[in-house]
Amino acid sequence: MTTTARALGALKASLDRMPDPAGRAEAAALEAELAAVHGVRHAIAVSSGTAALHTALVACNIGPGDEVLLPAATVIMTVSAVTAAGAHPVFVDASRDGRGMDLADVAAKTTERTRAIVPVHLAGRTDGLLDLAAYAQSAGLHLVEDACQAQGSTTGGRVAGTVGAIGCFSLKDGKIISCGEGGYLLTDDDTFAERAAAYRMHWLTPAPGAPAASRRGMNYRLAEPLAALARHHLKGLDQAVTRRREQAHRLYDLVGEIPGLNVHAPAPGDVPNGYSALWRVDLDRPRDFSTRLAEAGVANSVGTYRLRAAHQHPACQDLSPADCPRAAQAVDRMLAVTLQQQTTEADLHRIAETIRREAETWTEVR
Ligand SMILES: *Cc1c(COP(=O)(O)O)cnc(C)c1O
Numbered sequence: 439m440t441t442t443a444r445a446l447g448a449l450k451a452s453l454d455r456m457p458d459p460a461g462r463a464e465a466a467a468l469e470a471e472l473a474a475v476h477g478v479r480h481a482i483a484v485s486s487g488t489a490a491l492h493t494a495l496v497a498c499n500i501g502p503g504d505e506v507l508l509p510a511a512t513v514i515m516t517v518s519a520v521t522a523a524g525a526h527p528v529f530v531d532a533s534r535d536g537r538g539m540d541l542a543d544v545a546a547k548t549t550e551r552t553r554a555i556v557p558v559h560l561a562g563r564t565d566g567l568l569d570l571a572a573y574a575q576s577a578g579l580h581l582v583e584d585a586c587q588a589q590g591s592t593t594g595g596r597v598a599g600t601v602g603a604i605g606c607f608s609l610k611d612g613k614i615i616s617c618g619e620g621g622y623l624l625t626d627d628d629t630f631a632e633r634a635a636a637y638r639m640h641w642l643t644p645a646p647g648a649p650a651a652s653r654r655g656m657n658y659r660l661a662e663p664l665a666a667l668a669r670h671h672l673k674g675l676d677q678a679v680t681r682r683r684e685q686a687h688r689l690y691d692l693v694g695e696i697p698g699l700n701v702h703a704p705a706p707g708d709v710p711n712g713y714s715a716l717w718r719v720d721l722d723r724p725r726d727f728s729t730r731l732a733e734a735g736v737a738n739s740v741g742t743y744r745l746r747a748a749h750q751h752p753a754c755q756d757l758s759p760a761d762c763p764r765a766a767q768a769v770d771r772m773l774a775v776t777l778q779q780q781t782t783e784a785d786l787h788r789i790a791e792t793i794r795r796e797a798e799t800w801t802e803v804r
Contacts, residue, residue, distance in 0.1 A: 441674075444670065445667055445670050445671070448666045448667060448669065448670035449663055449666055449667055449670075451666065452464050452662055452663050452665070452666030453663055456662065456663075461662075462659070462662070463662070464662045464663075464665035464666045464669065465483045465659070465660050465662065465665040467665075467669060468481075468483050468622075468660070468665045468668050468669045468672070469481040469482060469483050469622070471669060471672055472622055472624065472672065473624070475672065475675065476597060476599070476600055476624050477597075477600070478600055478624045478625065478626050479625070479626045479627075479628070479631070480623075480624070480625050480626070480627075480628070480630075480631035481622050481623065481624050482622060482623045482625075482631060482634045482635050482638060483620065483621075483622045483659075483660040483665060483668070484620070484621045484622060484623065484638050484658040484659070484660055485619065485620060485621065485657075485658045485659060485660055485661070486608060486609075486610065486619055486620065486621045486658075487515065487584075487586040487606060487607060487608025487609075487610060487613075487621040488515045488518060488519055488608075488621070489621055489638075489656070489658040490586075490606035490607060490608070490621035490622060490623050491515065491516060491519030491520075491556070491582070491584060491606045492519040492522045492523055492656075492658075493623060493634045493637050493638055493656075493658055494519075494582045494604040494606050494623055494630075494634065495519060495520065495523040495525065495554065495582065496523055496633065496634075496637045497604065497623075497625075497629075497630040497631075497633040497634040497637065498553065498554055498580045498582065498603070498604070498630065499633075500523050500525050500553045500554055500580075501523060501524045501525060502524040502525070503525075503551060504524075504525040504526070504551055504552075504553040504554075505525065505526045505527075505528050505549060505551045505552045505553065506520045506523075506525045506526070506527055506528065506552070506553060506554045506555075506556055507528050507530050507539075507544055507547055507548065507552060507554070507555045507556070507579075508520065508527055508528070508529065508530065508555070508556040508557075508558065508584075508748075509529070509530055509532065509538070509539045509557065509558050509748075509765060510529035510530060510531060510532070510747045510748050510749045510759070510762035510765035510766070510769075511532050511558070511560060511747055511748075511762075511765040511768055511769050511772075512558040512560065512584070512748050513558070513560070513745065514748065514751060514753060514754075515586075516556060516558050516584050516748075517748050517751075517753075517754055517757075520556070521757075525553070526551075526757070527748075527754075527757060528547050528552070528760075529747075529748055529749045529754075529759050529760060529762050529765070530543045530544050530547060530762070530765075531543045531762035531763065531764050531765050532762070532764040532765040532767075532768045533565070533566060533764070534764065536718070536764060536767065536768035536771075537563070537565035537566065537702075537705065537768075538557070538563075538564075538565030538566030538567070538570070538705075539555075539557055539566060539570060540764070541566070541569060541570065541573060543762075544570070544573060545573070545577075547760075548577055548579070552577075552579060553579065553580060554579055554580040554581070554582050555570060555573075555574050555579050555580070555581050555582070556582045556583070556584055557570055557581070557583055557584065557602075558584040559583065559584065559585050559586075559587055559588035559591060559598050560587060560739075560772075560774070561587060561702075561710070561713055561714040561716045561739070561772075561774045562587050562588045562590075562591045562598075562710040562711040562712065562713035562714065563588075563591070563702075563704065563705075563708065563710055563716070564588060564591055564592075564593040564598050564601075564705075564708055564710070565705045565708065566705070567583075567593050567598070567601055568593060568594055568596075568601065571601050571602060574602070580602070580603045580604070581601070581602030581603055582602055582603060582604045582605075582606065583598065583599050583601060583602040583604070583605045583606060584606055585598045585599030585605045585606060585607050586606065586607055586608035586613060586621075587613065587713045587714075588710075588711060588713070589607060589613065589614035589615060589675065589678075589679070589711060589713075590614055590675060590676070590678070590679030590711040591708070591709065591710045591711040591713075592708070592709045593705075593707060593708045593709075594707045594708075595707075598711075599624055600624055600626075603625060603627060603630060604623055604624070604625045604627075604630055604634075605623065605624040605625070606621065606622075606623055607621055607622050607623070607624070608620070608621045609621055609622065609660075609664070609668050612776070612778065613713075614675070614678050614679060614682060614711055614713060615668070615671040615672060615674070615675050615678055616668075616671065617660075617664040617665070617667035617668040617671060618664055618667065619664065620660045620664050620665075620668055621660075622660075629645075632644070632645040633645075636653075636655060637653075637655040637656060637658070638655065638656065638657075638658040638659060639655060639657065639658075639659055640654070640655040640656065640657060641653045641654065641655040642655075678779060679711045679712065681712075681779065682711055682712030682713060682777055682779075683710075683711065683712035684712070685712060685715075685777045685781055685786065686710075686712035686714070686715040686716075686777060687712075688783070688786050689715045689775065689777070689786050689789060689790060690715060692786055692787060692789075692790030693790045693793050693794060694794075696793075696794060696797045696798065697797075697801060698719065698720045698721040698797055698800070698801055699717045699718075699719060699720070699721075699773070699793070699797050700717060700718045700720060701716070701717055702716040702717055702718055702772075712777060713777070714738075714739065714774035714775055714776055714777060715774070715775045715777060716772070716773070716774050716775075717773040717775075718771050718772070718773070719771045719772070719773050720771070721797065721800050721801065722800075724740075724770050724771045724773075725740055725741075725770050727773075727796070727797075727800055728740035728741035728772075728773055729741040730796055730800070731773070731775075731792065731793065731796055734792045734796060735788070735789075735792060736775060736789050736792050736793060737775070737776040738773055738774055738775050738776060739772060739774040739776070740769070740770070740772060740773070740774075742776070745769060745772070745774075746766075746769060746770075747762060747765045747766040747768075747769045747770075749761065749762050749765070749766070750766055775789060775793075
């Protein structure tokens with residue numbers, strides 16, 4: 439049977455059971471399996487990665503009047519989750535080498551109102567995560583990881599999304615494992631898990647002994663057929679990560695050495711999941727270069743998905759963001775080539791040839 443046929447089998451079995459009187463059999467099984475695979479006490483399945491982030495902040499009792507530190511080098515979904523919780527996002531600059539959050543800036547921007555730090559593992563990279571975790575602990579702040587792009591990445595032998603108090607993941611298509619749309623949280627903390635599960639379902643599942651519906655929540659449930667698909671794909675998580683890592687390394691080899699393009703090697707102790715192949719672009723007009731690659735059929739974060747540093751994002755101007763020059767430069771110079779499970783060897787050759795050709799002619803044009 440093909441992978442697709444097996445996925446369809448899992449979907450059909452779940453549809454055959456509907457309407458399921460318990461209502462959440464597949465999601466509950468997915469949660470048990472996610473917790474076991476990651477060696478954590480709790481997994482809570484939700485309807486998206488954005489919902490996972492929002493739910494995580496609510497589970498930490500973060501709301502109006504609170505500040506949350508997050509990297510300026512992030513996607514808009516992280517920012518939206520903070521504002522959806524009613525809190526104020528404070529953007530932190532990138533470290534001197536353009537990787538991860540700058541610890542000095544984190545410390546400088548920590549105030550009496552700061553409640554949490556949300557590092558974002560863009561392109562599956564976890565630079566500086568363990569140092570950040572140590573700082574969060576010493577400063578009494580919650581560390582909530584946006585690990586949506588980091589399924590299977592490790593740092594110092596620890597799995598991304600299990601270092602902080604809560605890890606947030608997406609099951610949207612294009613992530614390492616997916617079921618179309620979905621997400622989940624991982625935590626070892628019983629109270630966070632109870633609150634997250636309650637918030638996900640209009641506070642109808644309160645902690646044992648607590649009254650139901652004492653607070654307002656949301657409907658962030660993961661639909662049963664999608665949970666069945668996610669269970670199916672979870673079985674292939676290790677293979678999916680291995681495949682992406684191989685694809686990324688193959689692409690680095692095929693592209694080889696080109697002036698102006700520098701492979702963004704992982705930090706010592708980090709093993710990224712190969713979500714994207716990652717270069718720093720040291721050519722003129724790096725954003726235009728990434729856009730040109732996108733037009734030539736090489737999907738990438740800046741060119742295709744218009745990634746820009748959050749403090750420069752038009753949708754964030756009402757947040758009176760501070761300038762974060764290193765993050766702006768790091769994002770503008772980031773060439774993160776999106777890899778997919780189904781990307782073939784022929785695709786990798788085509789992508790590599792396009793990158794080489796465009797980089798070489800770009801230098802000439804300059
Ligand atoms: C995909 C993604 C999200 C949002 O996940 P959705 O499932 O699309 O809501 C958040 N943060 C990062 C870093 C992502 O890559």
